[in-house]
Amino acid sequence: MSLEGLKVGVIGGSIAGCAAATALIRAGCDVDVFERSTKGLMDRGSGIGMPGPLRATLMDKGYLPKDFPGCEMKSRWWQFPDGSHDGNRLWTQATPAFANNWGNLWRALRETVSDDIYHEGKLLSDFTETTNGVAVTFHDDEAREFDLLVGADGYNSSVRQRMHPDVETEYAGYVLWRGNYPEAELADTHLIEAIDKETAWLTVPFPGGHGVLYMIPNFDGSIRSGQRRVNWAVYASCPTTQPLNGVESIPPGGVTLEAFAEFQKLLGNHFPPAIRDLLTQSCHDDVSIQPIYDSIVDTYVSKRTLLIGDAGTMTRPHTASGATKALEDALALETLAATAADLPDLLKSYDAQRCGQAKTLSQIGRRIGQMQVIETPNWKDMSPKDFEDLHSAILSGDKLYLYGEDA
Numbered sequence: 001m002s003l004e005g006l007k008v009g010v011i012g013g014s015i016a017g018c019a020a021a022t023a024l025i026r027a028g029c030d031v032d033v034f035e036r037s038t039k040g041l042m043d044r045g046s047g048i049g050m051p052g053p054l055r056a057t058l059m060d061k062g063y064l065p066k067d068f069p070g071c072e073m074k075s076r077w078w079q080f081p082d083g084s085h086d087g088n089r090l091w092t093q094a095t096p097a098f099a100n101n102w103g104n105l106w107r108a109l110r111e112t113v114s115d116d117i118y119h120e121g122k123l124l125s126d127f128t129e130t131t132n133g134v135a136v137t138f139h140d141d142e143a144r145e146f147d148l149l150v151g152a153d154g155y156n157s158s159v160r161q162r163m164h165p166d167v168e169t170e171y172a173g174y175v176l177w178r179g180n181y182p183e184a185e186l187a188d189t190h191l192i193e194a195i196d197k198e199t200a201w202l203t204v205p206f207p208g209g210h211g212v213l214y215m216i217p218n219f220d221g222s223i224r225s226g227q228r229r230v231n232w233a234v235y236a237s238c239p240t241t242q243p244l245n246g247v248e249s250i251p252p253g254g255v256t257l258e259a260f261a262e263f264q265k266l267l268g269n270h271f272p273p274a275i276r277d278l279l280t281q282s283c284h285d286d287v288s289i290q291p292i293y294d295s296i297v298d299t300y301v302s303k304r305t306l307l308i309g310d311a312g313t314m315t316r317p318h319t320a321s322g323a324t325k326a327l328e329d330a331l332a333l334e335t336l337a338a339t340a341a342d343l344p345d346l347l348k349s350y351d352a353q354r355c356g357q358a359k360t361l362s363q364i365g366r367r368i369g370q371m372q373v374i375e376t377p378n379w380k381d382m383s384p385k386d387f388e389d390l391h392s393a394i395l396s397g398d399k400l401y402l403y404g405e406d407a
Contacts (some may be wrong), residue, residue: 004028005151009146010123016309018109019330019366024172027337034122046102047216047231049320064108068097069217074199087272091387094404101216134304147307156247157311175238179282180231191274206270206380209236235373244251250289260284300355301347313358316365333385367394
């Protein structure tokens with residue numbers, strides 16, 4: 001079977017789905033993308049990281065425009081409260097990466113998929129693999145037949161659940177608070193100006209967690225000082241007054257006032273005042289909570305189905321690799337499809353290349369969570385050598401683009 005004219009259904013129209021569609025269209029496949037949302041996916045602009053070489057490749061190959069905006073990050077300041085306004089810098093860590101706005105990245109990838117093959121309001125109901133294809137039904141009772149089904153439906157993937165019914169998601173025991181807002185809203189920008197001089201971003205470690213803050217492009221693509229967005233995230237135990245709904249995030253507006261008050265208290269107790277003030281610029285209705293879960297599968301493929309991005313393996317946000325993993329999966333699909341003899345050959349090669357790498361990335365994320373949230377060291381007594389040893393233990397011989405050589 002040649003890949004030319006192969007009928008492909010992509011479940012999920014987010015970053016992974018749009019990138020997968022582009023990759024398979026270039027292989028000559030007849031692709032349709034099915035997104036369950038009816039309102040579009042432009043969110044409030046969460047920050048995501050991306051390696052510089054991957055970003056350049058995506059622009060060279062036309063997945064992203066040549067002028068795709070990103071805020072470069074070269075070093076990470078580990079700041080600890082010591083009674084001063086800005087805190088004490090315990091360590092400077094090299095972190096070669098670009099920070100992006102999720103909304104901008106999705107919009108750029110969405111523009112590579114024509115409107116006539118991108119179908120909104122299409123929620124997967126069921127699918128069955130047969131000898132000759134995949135029979136798919138949607139909640140509106142529409143039935144379709146495909147030669148290949150791609151599960152790109154994110155961390156709560158229904159495709160993964162059908163392929164791996166015995167694999168359960170595991171709660172890590174903590175959550176991630178998120179927020180961002182226009183830089184123009186800030187009255188005091190001295191700390192932002194300081195990190196800009198070194199192309200840096202901030203990490204505040206505390207007993208039982210840590211927080212990060214960095215700049216991302218605005219929705220209009222601006223990366224000029226004063227016109228960007230301030231993005232922050234804090235890993236901590238789940239607030240006692242916030243009920244969770246499994247793997248689903250608590251969206252802006254859904255966080256209880258009591259839980260938000262707990263969070264404000266945490267910031268007051270553990271963050272230097274200057275950094276605390278940058279985080280508390282976000283109001284209650286603009287803050288979300290993401291429960292941290294793990295899910296690892298032993299294969300990304302079956303006879304006529306494959307998984308991509310978070311639908312395959314859920315990696316913790318510590319690794320800053322959710323979108324990165326999905327985009328690398330898509331690039332692998334394009335490369336492998338160019339030389340694959342047939343569909344079974346493509347599936348075998350894709351699984352061998354991507355599933356194992358995702359498992360490694362997931363294990364790195366677990367080690368970060370263990371050492372930087374669950375069993376945190378005595379941060380204030382950490383020397384630069386202690387930090388180096390900590391991160392060597394986290395990597396345990398593996399590699400993560402976000403951790404460069406020590407500055």
